[in-house]
Amino acid sequence: MTQAYHGLTEAGLLHSRVGRGTFVAALAAGAQGPGAVDPARGFAWGGLLARRARAVRLPAALAADALASAAYDFRGGQVDPASLPVADLKRAFRVALESSALLASHRDPLGWPPLREAVARALLARGIRCGPEQVAIVNGAQHGLDLLGRVLVDPGETVVMEQPGYFGAAIAFGAAETHLLGVGVDAEGLRTDELARILRARRVKLVFTTPAVQSPTGVVMSPRRRRELLALADEYQVPIVEDDYDSELRYGGPPVPSLLNEDAARRVIYLGTFTKALFGAIRVGYMVAPPDLLWRLALTRWASDMQTDLVTQAALAELLESGAFERHVRRVRMVYSARRTALLAALARHMPEGTSWIQPAGGNAVWLTLPAGSDGPALHDRAAAAGVAYTRGDAFFLDAAGAGNLQLCFARLEPSQIEEGIRRLAALLALPGGFDA
């Protein structure tokens, strides 16, 4: 068995209490379904696995996160289904299916040309000036990370990422068999002093960062840190991967520039996605990079799955061109702004002393630190029993840290549900004798 499978077993996910609708639940169902393999028959597939497949690991905290549905669901990566522009989406798909180039299965591993053009235009609003020849469409930001790992990093080479940081990046670069090193995050974002120390000590192949809305803390990288980061990239000739996953969602304050804006030396690779601003059912994201890197990515991309679903690409192009996408973003920004306010108010009202959290300037989640000495994993189980789900903080760390943290996503719940969910969570924290099992 691989380590990942061990993790699943240890997390109890191979028992019947798992729910549907999540990755791990699906794995668990697959591993114990009616067609489950009699070990006496057929191959022992585990013995045939490639080294790189054994390198793919799902954090135990994510496995633990894959429980059944919860009444108060603060788990990350969600959007508000009720806010989706369903009528606009239906129209966009209908229009897409009227395109003769689409019906003739136009092929382009860099993406559907009208979508690449629409993305380049939309990025202007983000202050990014680029032509469609610098844009490649991918199957969401995760796919961009996977391609970058495959194309730029040899097994054993070092990739640096923020700690805490987006677990999807850790999984993608882990699958590329890279050596992952963490660099700390504080109120100004990625700690460039720590990064400088790492760069002096060893060769680094890529630095992964989320400057506009640090994942998971919600911190915005300060102008000073941005300058320092770019200067370090120059000095050590290290490409920077800027994951701008949630920049559409910003709540007051001056707009946060993209690192790409300030990147005269073209060492920033920019990732954006429609899976957050719209919804995760649509697997479309985009990468902005120098054309000579893009077509190298395109070769690997063609080898792996040729191109992103063209019907969806064409529908998104239509959604962008008609203005429906922008209207949708304006609408959910208001919806999420109210939910963010409700969450922050509920936290202030209910959380016991010693709990702290960061007011996020953007995104759709709040990073919370429990009072010192709290048992995070035990709280997670108790909360689940009380109908409250969230993402465990240790999912965002490469090492054993993060047990005292949690991420609360406010996208999916109404303000009244947010209030009740936080009240329940705080009550568990305030239990006499703490909340340990």
Add this chain to the structure above:
Amino acid sequence: MTQAYHGLTEAGLLHSRVGRGTFVAALAAGAQGPGAVDPARGFAWGGLLARRARAVRLPAALAADALASAAYDFRGGQVDPASLPVADLKRAFRVALESSALLASHRDPLGWPPLREAVARALLARGIRCGPEQVAIVNGAQHGLDLLGRVLVDPGETVVMEQPGYFGAAIAFGAAETHLLGVGVDAEGLRTDELARILRARRVKLVFTTPAVQSPTGVVMSPRRRRELLALADEYQVPIVEDDYDSELRYGGPPVPSLLNEDAARRVIYLGTFTKALFGAIRVGYMVAPPDLLWRLALTRWASDMQTDLVTQAALAELLESGAFERHVRRVRMVYSARRTALLAALARHMPEGTSWIQPAGGNAVWLTLPAGSDGPALHDRAAAAGVAYTRGDAFFLDAAGAGNLQLCFARLEPSQIEEGIRRLAALLALPGGFDA
């Protein structure tokens, strides 16, 4: 520069004569667009490439195939856009966007459950009995090959494939840095005597085959060869990858069973796709494999792009469940049957002595062998100038073979266009002094 780039340059594809709508053309456009990089600025990305990225190679013959549109387009991998069930597709996407589970961005790297169930049901018609827990949805068959290469084959390990054989498999397994070995094909399909010799001599990690409609020859694997192939897989404990890409298109003769039917020992991994029977704009295929292998594939799949576009998956599930997909397959089978007849008649009428071809029992292409001593590459250029495009035979070989072969796809042209295209091609072959430049 990588070898692939060398190939593009040598093929003249970085000049302005390239057209749109093809992979290589897109690459070429990217490499010379207005945003093209000044080498004095930024990184020399080529120096940063991982070894596995340098292993991705596009056959020169495919590069040559990427010319501008042609009046008589026999290039492979196409379907008839005029036969597409556009109204049914529009309805299916509309219905998909009404699913609340979809709008809530249901997550499952093995695929949308209703589609996995519909695929399992549809496979019954192919004689395959499997449950949805044995089905994983992927982004087309190419993606299935990529995942198998990543999960099952370490760099330097050996994969055996038919020669001639599907170039997409060579590209995917090449990207996995595997050692590719060819095994011959004759009128009964894959030559099991050659495979036995290879298996005696070295350890083989996977055997790739297209038994129902051999790609590109169209030959059907005989029952005797099937038995021998499965016996060899048992004896040497080698998994078989069965790419059943075009089994929906069959023109008379008894149905060809799937290898999976006869696979008591579960050593066959089955790949099917909607990109051929429907169209390539939809990047959805499926894999049938033992659940313990499937969830290992799912881990790598999640790390790479989480899941296949859910809107498209749900639309396909609706298309299958409503019967619209089956109606479409019945309709195109008739359309393509008439085009196949027209192509075979035109070849018989026009081709000079010494030309031979195989009557395909299925699929949508004919494999042709030019008279001995013919200069295939020169003919390809002359044909392009005469408005006739096809896929060069050497695209299907790992070595320098195939210059005397070509693949003619009959899916996209009306019978009258087929007649005229073949007349033009034959006229070039019959030119005094041959057709060498």
